[in-house]
Amino acid sequence: MRAHALRQQKEEETGRRYRGIHTLKFRFFSCVALTAAIYIVVIILLNVLFFQRYYLVEKKHNLTEIYQHINSSYTGDVTVLEDELKHLEKNNNIRISIFNQYDQAIYDTIYQHDRSGTRNFVMEDPLGQAIYVYNSEELKKKGYTFSCLQDSDGQVAYIALLGKLQNSDTVLLRIPTTALKEERSVNLAFLVVSGFAALLACLIAGFFIGGKFTRPITEMTQLARAITRLDFSKKYTGTYHDELGELGESLNKMSEDLESSIHELQQMNEQLQREIEEKQRIDDMRKEFIINISHDLKTPIALIQGYAEGLRVGINDSEEAKNEYCDIIIDEAKRMNHLVRQLLDLSKIELGNTVPNKIEFDAYELAEAVVEKTQVMWQEKQLHVDVSGVGSEVLYADYDMLERAVMNYMTNAIDHTPTGGHIRITTSQDTKHIVLTVENEGSQLAQEEMDKIWDKFYKLDKSRTRVSGGGSGIGLSIVRAIMHAHNGGCGVRNIEQGVAFYLTLPKHP
Incomplete structure (x- = not known):
């Protein structure tokens, strides 16, 4: 590694x-x-x-x-140009010599003291140190010619120009090459x-x-x-306004478009994932529904079939036994009918086929009606029901649907409250909602069970046949569907000595 x-x-x-x-x-x-x-x-x-x-x-x-x-x-009189010639020599670092037509030096800065002497410039320059060779043909053709003055070592010492003046005199101009070597x-x-x-x-x-x-x-x-x-x-933050700047802006635009596209793809993927999960959940619910409804219908169907066959073959000839068989068949048929009606009602509410007919009514009157209708059940277990906590709040809802929801809460509380226990119904409100709560003494719910009990056919105690809503496990599912149809909510929480089921209803606008 x-x-x-x-x-x-x-x-x-x-x-x-x-x-x-x-x-x-x-x-x-x-x-x-x-x-x-x-x-x-x-x-x-x-x-x-x-x-x-x-x-x-x-x-x-x-x-x-x-x-x-x-x-x-030049007009032939060298004295007229003498100052100018000296000026040219000084400024251009040259040597000037002028000879008359008899080859006599009439101007030379070195031999000014002997202007009358004869100098043969063809054979020897006025300095007496170099031999001068010139091109006579070029001199005749152009009027001047160039050549070199060599020193005793054979090296070029001067660049020389030999030219004829307009009065037939001759001028010799020389520049030393020593400066060339130095330069x-x-x-x-x-x-x-x-x-x-x-x-x-x-x-x-x-x-x-x-x-x-x-x-x-x-x-x-x-x-x-x-x-x-x-x-x-x-992001590209350059300030250039040329091709590089355009390229940078294009990269920024591409980055923004990619970010937007990827964000949209992520949202679509999340939506697709939610749809897949929802489809899987519905499929699981469908399978669970088939299993549960088959289980709940299997027992009464078997009982009805068995007792009906017993009547047909005359297992017991007494009138009392026949009536007992018929009562059992009728009870199981009612139970099956009750279960089917609950499923149909739940489906109608969940599919939106049942629209709440909302009216105003008193919360206390609703609680009194539910307590009265379940009186036989709670008196049989010697329970104490308290509605003193219900106020005079005005509810705006479908009376029958809300009564059914509270009735399911009440029957569920009666089933789970021990003999001699207490059930208490209360109401409260805030700025937007009215809350109706049914509290009962008994065992508390585990935290992981609080969300599952609202699912169809879910039962806390698998060994029991009747827990809520007639023992079918549909009662709390109907409560949730009813409250969703009213844009309200429902829930459960543990209290000190038991459990409190509550529902919330929006106040009348």
Whole structure:
């Protein structure tokens, strides 16, 4: 058992780790990091492979613009442009030399003291450190050409532009490449450092942005899992008004619809269960009814059959014996008739075929009538009946039906009260009901019997043939049916020395 629990825990931890590396947030974060890394690597590669070419192109373009500016402004007198030439040299970090048509240097910042000297710029530059080679065909065609000045080590020291001016003088523009080497190394180092910084910034931004964008998806995932567990208490609470928001609202609507449908299904199942139980109860009652009615009718039928056959064969010829046989047959027939009439009356009341004819009458008069009709029975057992507790309440009911209910209570009390005991009838009322109670001394009822005694044919003492309602076990069932027809109620409770049966009747509106 413990090994199984540990294995299950390990599988859950493995599943959480697996889900951790496959979550949308992790994938979003990975995509941002990969995109930033690729971008930085591409920038560094472009810088390594193409920065020098780009630098040279830009510098050549810069030299071209300066050449065109000098060519448009130069009139042959270098003194007019001397200040402007110095300004161009200072701002663009270039060297400018101008030669006349005899190859004499008429302007050069280094050799200003010897403007009259002759300089062969084709073979040697004014600095005397590099050899200059140019494209004469391009010079003739475009008016200027580019080339390089190499140092003694064979490395490119300058980018040079040699151009013809409009008065046939020649201008030589040079930019040193030392800055290119410095800028390239510094730029590469800066790109690496800034690239890692940018990558770190992208990772941090991706982490928080990914969390922000995946938070509603995580919330909806938890909501969906709760729905699968039939837990409809969770709701999507996001405030997005985009597709995610619509999806969240759809999940909320689905959760509400499922909760409503399941609640309806539960109610239908409960109703169906109640109907099944009621059907089973009715079926059990039907079976019990057949058994009980068969038992109650079997004895009188057998007696009638036996005594009738005795009369036919003339077992006893005396007139007195014949009359006794006839009396027994008549008594048993009456008993069967009484039982059948009770069952018919009970069925009519329960099916609603007997509608109470309600009138107003005095409660005390009803109690007096019941006591008088049962006088022979309670006097035979020397019982004491007390109706002093019955007030002058006005009852609104069917007199005959209510009298029958009280009569059943009274005969039941007489049967269960010991000789010389007491029976007491009382009334009371509250704001809505009038209560009539019949109390008798005797044995108390067990708690589990108090609900069963109202069922048809139920008898407290199975060995007795007559308990209530003529011994058929139907009397209290008739009381319950009568009171239900009056929208009232009935019940029983134990008192100090016996049992109290009561019925409740709504007051007259």
